[in-house]
Every structure is written in structure tokens, then in C-alpha cells.
Amino acid sequence: MEAPMSRLVTNDKSQVQVIARAATILRALEDENAGLSLGQIAQRVNLARxxxxxxxxxxxxxxxxIAATPNGRVRLGPTIMRLAASVRSDFVSLARPFLERLSAELHETVDLSTVKKDHLVFIDQVVGSQRLRTVSGVGETFPLHCTANGKAYLAQLSDSAVEALIGRSYEARTARSITKIDTLLNELKVVRRIGVAFDREEHTEGICAAGVALHDPLGNAVAISVPVPSLxxxxxxxxxxxxxxxxxRALEGRMNASAA
Structure with missing residues (x-):
């Protein structure tokens, strides 16, 4: 005998709910290398223990x-790490032709970075053809408040989220660095309007940059930037x-087409 339609619909909703809750728990464990207890997870995701x-x-x-400690704390396991690494590698491969095309058009270096909490990590780079050019190593980290790609990412957040993430005052990397939140928030208003952020010798003297932010297929924040000698x-x-x-726009269109 076939199951009643109402029971099938209820079961489907229940299964979707479980998947959504599992995803929420996995997100709560992101970047928690020491793990979280079940009670801590329950509090963060607002579910019963x-x-x-x-x-x-x-x-x-x-x-x-997997278990993080003998007393019940858990952290992300090897399976999720392999899946994430696979998706990241796929995204870098997907983005690479777009970076190469942009570098060829501008004759400048183009960087791809991802956001890890309150800093950027460079994950790919196409070196420009100019003799005088800027180069940063893949794997290097950079702050958010004084870089074009970092400010492009911050502009996607609310003002309160920016403050919660990086605080109200910042290190001056150069004489041009923004060091106070009010100044930064005023600049982020402009970035939200025009869609592009700029670093005018704020991170390194003699180097300026422009950057845009977007999300990879997993929803992780990434940014594309073009650093250029100030001259x-x-x-x-x-x-x-x-x-x-x-x-x-072209890269987002390609990702949307792949997901369809």
C-alpha cells in the first residue's frame, strides 16, 4: 500500500530540517580548531542539547x-576538510582563466584571496607583465582595514558586523592607513555604492590597489584585487x-551557469 501523500510531505520536510540543522552545526565549528562542547554548539545554533x-x-x-578532546569537544573532521579542499581547488581552477584574462588586459598582477576571520589569505596570483610590478606570495596573510580586497569584503557587512569583526581602532601600516572605525565606515559607504574598494598606499608605501568581493560556490567570501605601483x-x-x-560579473555568471 502506498504511503499517504501527507506523510511523504512530512517526512521530506523533516529530512530537510535535519540537513539544515547539520549544516548549521558544521558552520558553528568552522575555525574552531580546539573544538566545541555539545552545550556550546547547542547555545550557538539555538537547538536542544x-x-x-x-x-x-x-x-x-x-x-x-571528530572528537577534539577526551571530554566531549568535537571539531570538523577529515571528510569535511577533504570536501572543502576539493571545492576550493575547483574554484581556483574555475577563477584562474578570469584572472589571467584580467591580467592580460591590464598588464598588471591580479590576486585572488579568501577571508579567514579578520584577515585575508592569498590563494592564487597571476603576475603582471610590467617590469615594475607587485608580487605577494600565495599563502600570505593581510589585514582587512587597509587593503582593497579587505575593504571590498567589509563593505558587504553591516556597520555593526564590521565593528564586531575588527574592532574600532586599527594598526597604522603607513601614514595613509585608516586607524579609526568612523573613517573606515564612511569609506565603506562609498565602496557599497560603487562596488569597488581602493587601497592608496594604506598597506604598503609605493603600492596602491583596487579590489572587488564575491562568494565562491560554498558561500565563502573571496576577493579579486589588482595591486599596482603608485606611479x-x-x-x-x-x-x-x-x-x-x-x-x-563574468565569474559570477560562470558560477551561476555551473550551478544551474
């Missing part, structure tokens, strides 16, 4: 989470901004 315990047990079976930047800033926005 018993519900968290059941879902965590299922995730442990698949090694999506060339003033005359190229508007053109670089236009090409960055065009590259962002």
Missing part, C-alpha cells in the same frame, strides 16, 4: 566531525575598477 547530540553522532559516523595607479584607477567589476 539532545538534538545536537543526535546530529553530531550521525556526523561522527561519517567523519564529518601608474592614478592614471589607471578608473579603468582597473571597470575591468574588475566586469570580471566579477
Amino acid at each position: 539532545s538534538t545536537v547530540q543526535r546530529i553530531v553522532a550521525a556526523l561522527e559516523t561519517e567523519k564529518l566531525v 601608474r595607479f592614478a592614471n589607471q584607477a578608473n579603468h582597473i575598477a571597470e575591468r574588475l567589476l566586469a570580471t566579477k
